[in-house]
Amino acid sequence: MYTDVKTILDDASRNNYGVLAASAINLELARGLIAAADELQSPLIILMGQMQMTKHARADVMVPLIRTLAEETNVPVALILDHGRDWEVITHAYRNGFSSIMIDASAYELEENIRRTKKVIEMCHPQGVAVEAELGHVGQAALGEQTDDSCYTRPEDVTEFLNQTRADCLAIACGTAHGQYPKGVTPEIRFDIIRVVKKVTDVPIALHGGSGSGDENIKKAVEAGINKVNVCTEIFNYVRDEIRKTLEQTPEIDLLSLMSRTEQAAKEIGKHFICLTGSQGKAANFQRKSAFQYGFAQTETDGGE
Numbered sequence: 030m031y032t033d034v035k036t037i038l039d040d041a042s043r044n045n046y047g048v049l050a051a052s053a054i055n056l057e058l059a060r061g062l063i064a065a066a067d068e069l070q071s072p073l074i075i076l077m078g079q080m081q082m083t084k085h086a087r088a089d090v091m092v093p094l095i096r097t098l099a100e101e102t103n104v105p106v107a108l109i110l111d112h113g114r115d116w117e118v119i120t121h122a123y124r125n126g127f128s129s130i131m132i133d134a135s136a137y138e139l140e141e142n143i144r145r146t147k148k149v150i151e152m153c154h155p156q157g158v159a160v161e162a163e164l165g166h167v168g169q170a171a172l173g174e175q176t177d178d179s180c181y182t183r184p185e186d187v188t189e190f191l192n193q194t195r196a197d198c199l200a201i202a203c204g205t206a207h208g209q210y211p212k213g214v215t216p217e218i219r220f221d222i223i224r225v226v227k228k229v230t231d232v233p234i235a236l237h238g239g240s241g242s243g244d245e246n247i248k249k250a251v252e253a254g255i256n257k258v259n260v261c262t263e264i265f266n267y268v269r270d271e272i273r274k275t276l277e278q279t280p281e282i283d284l285l286s287l288m289s290r291t292e293q294a295a296k297e298i299g300k301h302f303i304c305l306t307g308s309q310g311k312a313a314n315f316q317r318k319s320a321f322q323y324g325f326a327q328t329e330t331d332g333g334e
């Protein structure tokens with residue numbers, strides 16, 4: 030069932046669990062991840078990043094693919110533009126049927142972040158497209174930015190930011206960073222920040238840079254109040270390593286079988302993270318609405334004009 034992140038995350042926030050948000054750059058990853066969600070009867074969020082869209086698979090190619098796969102399962106699946114920074118990319122995603130958009134204006138000062146976020150929300154909300162925004166700034170693991178506490182979300186800004194923007198989900202910076210940490214480094218997640226943010230708002234909150242956090246830390250982050258857990262690098266690495274192992278063991282494997290193995294690997298690692306976030310079985314909380322339940326807007330008759 031193709032849906033949006035607000036539908037999924039409002040339930041997660043109400044019922045205190047997390048939902049995996051994972052990158053799918055091709056058919057095999059999308060099928061593997063959705064199969065994982067289907068088997069565990071869990072909601073799922075598929076991420077597609079701005080760079081992926083500009084360099085590899087455009088929205089007009091990927092959205093119909095994800096949407097078709099999502100409609101083949103009874104579990105809710107949302108597709109979100111991850112870290113939309115440029116207006117052109119955001120509008121491209123919006124026009125091409127993403128159910129959800131992330132506007133990342135976190136590199137700007139609070140006021141400019143609010144202005145840019147509001148602009149995207151004013152476009153998206155009237156069309157039922159859900160919007161995630163970022164407050165504080167989640168940096169890059171390769172630059173060690175997870176330890177830069179000047180980037181962490183200031184809980185005292187949260188209420189104003191959400192009152193002004195009406196974002197449907199808030200990504201916070203609390204000690205993780207995107208990408209691969211140097212060997213031996215595990216981020217120190219500030220669970221206290223998560224707890225305080227959760228206290229001041231009902232809006233679902235997202236943890237970015239989930240890779241390399243360690244399984245126990247992800248569970249603890251969800252317990253503290255995280256509802257959306259973004260994981261990309263660790264999933265890509267797992268799938269890559271499984272492809273490598275398969276090629277080492279069977280170098281002459283035919284391509285179709287290799288792609289099946291790729292899909293299987295995506296399913297395995299997807300299941301692992303779904304179990305960490307605690308969303309298995311939660312698909313039961315969502316019911317597909319009959320088209321007739323939506324009804325029609327009541328309009329005055331206009332004589333057929």
Ligand code: 13P
Nearest residue numbers: 208237238240259261262
């Ligand atoms: P990682 O690649 O570090 O898991 O980050 C994923 C992410 O947060 C995408 O927005």
